[in-house]
Amino acid sequence: MSLCSSVIKTLIFFTCSLHLSSADTHSLKYFFTGVTPGINFPEFTLVGQVDGAQFVYYDSNIRKMIPTTEWIQKYVEEDYWNRETQKLQGNQGNIKASVDILMQRFNQTTGVHTVQLMYGCEFDDDGTVRGYRQEGYDGEDFISLDLKTETWTAAKQQALITKNKWDNDPSETVGRKNYLENICIEWLKMYMSYGRETLERKDPPTASVFQKHSPSPEVVCHATGFFPKEVTISWRKDGEDVNEDVELRETLPNEDRSFQKRSILKVPAEDLQKHTYTCVIQHSSLKEELVLEVPKGGGLMPIIVGVLVALVVLVAVVAGIMVWKKKNSGERWKEADVKFSENRFTLSNS
Missing domain, CATH: 3.30.500.10 (MHC class I-like antigen recognition-like)
Structure with missing residues (x-):
């Protein structure tokens, strides 16, 4: 090594x-x-x-x-x-x-x-x-x-x-x-x-969903700017939970002392056209779960859906x-x- x-x-x-x-x-x-x-x-x-x-x-x-x-x-x-x-x-x-x-x-x-x-x-x-x-x-x-x-x-x-x-x-x-x-x-x-x-503040996440086509088709759901650290990111297909072909990445710190996390779903392009896929984010700062629909048109343009608040930037x-x-x-x-x-x-x- x-x-x-x-x-x-x-x-x-x-x-x-x-x-x-x-x-x-x-x-x-x-x-x-x-x-x-x-x-x-x-x-x-x-x-x-x-x-x-x-x-x-x-x-x-x-x-x-x-x-x-x-x-x-x-x-x-x-x-x-x-x-x-x-x-x-x-x-x-x-x-x-x-x-x-x-x-x-x-x-x-x-x-x-x-x-x-x-x-x-x-x-x-x-x-x-x-x-x-x-x-x-x-x-x-x-x-x-x-x-x-x-x-x-x-x-x-x-x-x-x-x-x-x-x-x-x-x-x-x-x-x-x-x-x-x-x-x-x-x-x-x-x-x-x-x-x-x-430590007891509640900062809601800003979230986005986008598709990637290389090397294999996959959809990325990214949440950032949230605090506290605990967050749940899951996937649904036509309203039903999806647990296979999901890669949940680690929760990482941001420089402003908030956190970010992403989940990656591998899904064939044809399935995206036939079915409705959504990313669901749950966090203690949210009154209800945040639901992001995956665009059927493809491309890398993200759908910004989350609730963005002003974050107090501390010395990092x-x-x-x-x-x-x-x-x-x-x-x-x-x-x-x-x-x-x-x-x-x-x-x-x-």
Whole structure:
């Protein structure tokens, strides 16, 4: 694998997975990555998110944890940034050691390799809480914590050493469970109170539908400018749901801290002439679902149908968001987040 393709794989690993939840779900997430040195990319990075919106960032080049949204900068004292910066500077050595350990386990001596961690929590308005902690290596699952059984799940044979050590260490099981399901939720609620005006806003999507004819006929439904992050895009044929030949892309952030998403439907051109296809968008900002009819005439001219509102443009600091998707299961990985000060990077090599 070339250096370029390896880095691209890493970034895709962290951006393609999403946890689709209701509009009444709130989440706190932290994403970490460690990369082998020698490339034009920080060896260690952290991105923190609340409800899918970035609010803190750190990397090994700037060596400082910085706020990336106004509300966190307004409410958190300077001592907080200094304290967490010191912790993250210490974690750089730990994650570097983890990269070295896993390269040894996989019998690798050269190349670009990555260690990735995502962990955190979320709660629904009905009181349901969830926590996650998952780790990956080179864009694939490595080990994760099962909070129900309070045990670790090894996705690779090379992770069994770590699993056995952590399963026998209460601080790696019961302690983390308490943090993810209780302490993390307290931090999330505190951050929600700080950024309520921003985080609880409802921005409706602007949507368009257009046809593409190369390399194969397909119809694209694109929604953008919406907040919060959760959105549903589906297809109908003559009023009936269509589930086959549909490619749902990941939800991506815009620079104004809103989101965008697209769904692609592969359909023969003759079917478009015989039947009525519609794209249906559901979002918490909409009183009723948004329905866009696919034009029968073809071409690339979009039909702009969505409701457009004035968006307050905040200072955007966009960083690589790190998430991976489950390789051997049809279920999507749920995004994981948590207060990074509780993180322990070093993997067992004994």
